Amino acid sequence: MRMQWRSYQFWGEVVLSIGLAIGSAFLATISPFDHLGGISLALILGMLIKAFFLKRNSESGGLGFSAKTLLRVGIVLLGTRLDFAVLAEAGLQVLLFDLFMVVLGVLLISTVLKWAGFEPILATLAAVGSSICGASAIAAAAPAIRANKETSALAIVACTLIGTIATFLVIPLQSVLCLAPNKYGILAGATLHEVAQVAAALAPVSGAFQTGMATKLLRVVFLVPVVALLPRILPHSHRVRAEAEDRSQARPQVVPWYVAGFLGTGVLVTLAGYLPSFLHNAVNMATAQLVQPTNVLIGASMAAIGLQVDFAVLKKQGAKLILTAGLAWLALFTIVLTLCWLW
Numbered sequence: 474m475r476m477q478w479r480s481y482q483f484w485g486e487v488v489l490s491i492g493l494a495i496g497s498a499f500l501a502t503i504s505p506f507d508h509l510g511g512i513s514l515a516l517i518l519g520m521l522i523k524a525f526f527l528k529r530n531s532e533s534g535g536l537g538f539s540a541k542t543l544l545r546v547g548i549v550l551l552g553t554r555l556d557f558a559v560l561a562e563a564g565l566q567v568l569l570f571d572l573f574m575v576v577l578g579v580l581l582i583s584t585v586l587k588w589a590g591f592e593p594i595l596a597t598l599a600a601v602g603s604s605i606c607g608a609s610a611i612a613a614a615a616p617a618i619r620a621n622k623e624t625s626a627l628a629i630v631a632c633t634l635i636g637t638i639a640t641f642l643v644i645p646l647q648s649v650l651c652l653a654p655n656k657y658g659i660l661a662g663a664t665l666h667e668v669a670q671v672a673a674a675l676a677p678v679s680g681a682f683q684t685g686m687a688t689k690l691l692r693v694v695f696l697v698p699v700v701a702l703l704p705r706i707l708p709h710s711h712r713v714r715a716e717a718e719d720r721s722q723a724r725p726q727v728v729p730w731y732v733a734g735f736l737g738t739g740v741l742v743t744l745a746g747y748l749p750s751f752l753h754n755a756v757n758m759a760t761a762q763l764v765q766p767t768n769v770l771i772g773a774s775m776a777a778i779g780l781q782v783d784f785a786v787l788k789k790q791g792a793k794l795i796l797t798a799g800l801a802w803l804a805l806f807t808i809v810l811t812l813c814w815l816w
Contacts, residue, residue, distance in 0.1 A: 486535025487773075490543070490780070493518045494772030498765065501669065510669040512608045513633040515772035516626060519779020527780060539777035540622065545731035547770030548613050552738025553760040555694065558746050563687040566816065567659060570809065571688060574663045575695045578604030578805050585801040591794065593707055595624050599798045601703070602632035603805075606693050607666035612771060617700050617729050618707055626782045627790060629775065635799045636666030639806070643674045647681075650814065654680035660813045662688025664806050694739075700732045 497514035500506050506514060579600045586596035598620055602611040608629045615625040643665060647657040658681035661674040668689055675685040745756035 483535040483538070486777070486780075487539050487543075490519070490536065490539035490773040490777040491769060493522070493776035494769045497772050497776070498768055507669060507673065510608070510633075510667045511768050512612075512772050512775050513629060513667070516608065516629050516775035516779045517633075519776035520626065520630075520782050521779075523780045523782055536777040536781055540774050540781070541616065543770045543777075544612055544774030545616070545734075547767050547774065548609075548731045549734035549738055550763055550767040550770065551609065552735040553742055553763050553767070555690065555739030555742060556746065557694075557739060557743040560687060560691045560694065563684070563691060567662075567684070567688045567691060570659055570663045570813070571691045571695065573812070574805070574809055575604050575692060575699065577808070578802075579699065581805055582798060582801040586794070586797055589793070589797045591790070591797075592624075594618055594620050595628060595790075595794070597703065597707060598624060598628035599631055599794065601699060602628055603635065603666060603798065603802050604692075605696050605699065606668065606689075607632050607636055607670075608775060609667075609693075609771060610696055610699075612774060613696055613732060613735075614700050614703055617732075618703050622778045622781045626778050627794060629778075630791065631795045631798050632666050634795055635802055636670050638799070639665055639802065640670040640674050642806075644677060646810070647678050652814070654678055655684045656813050657681045658683070658685030659688050660810060661685045663692065663813075664809055665689070697732055697736045700729060 494511070494515045497518055498511040500514055501511035579597075582600035582603050583593075583596045586599060587593060591599075597618065598611050598614060601614045602608065604610075611625060611628050611632065614620075615628075620628075643661050646652065646660070647654075652660065657678055658675060661671055661681070662685040665671045665674055668686075671685055671689045672682075675682045742756065742760060745753055747753075748756070
């Protein structure tokens, strides 16, 4: 590995991954790509380059470094967007809706996908992405259950397309069903995949943004217990069991270090709210400056995954996964909509 760090190919692959992430972040500011988000776009760009330009596989380890190490650092920094004091003000209704969405979403979507014949790890990743926060949730969960790059990419592509279509489905509902702005905010925040998709759905409805974003960010908090539990609820996966045997000397982590870092960073940001105002303002300014670097790090990992994808796997399962997971999400959305309308 020491020699790999000194090779031009290693750093060339790292720079390519970061460059694609930066380009995707810029592209995500332009309509209609803003509904996809920079992280998902980075994966798609990486896959396109792999398909049309980069035929050989990585031998230096640069793409592996970008896909793993940069991802984990990015997830730790993602915790700067959490403020538990703000989330606590959202109220019991928001908490219950999010808890219901996450628990039922993971169980329902993963069960439907398994019944449809998909392997447990792919079914679980697609369910986690649909139930929590799209590509970021899949990226955080994949290392915990030892998912390979093709499985991760397939789950991210499916969730990205479903979430984008869902955004355009949710927007007209507020006027059609005459939902109050706060109920519409809860509906969008509790069901849509990406933060960018939630923001796009909330923008046309005055008075829905604060409740909707609080609902969405509270869903992100559930990433911590879900990722901690995933290795323990997939005991029958052949891949997980085989790799556990290969690492028989290593004890399983209660929570992966990067997820613990994500939670710890959120706690620090929350505690900063009780500092004197000038220090609190300084922390807010610092965390605001970390938004784009965080997106670039996670986006670079997604680009690196895309640059390593085996398209035979995507071609074989992609359309069926998108259709099945989309129908499962629609059933879940209908349940949440009914509860939101009645409650």
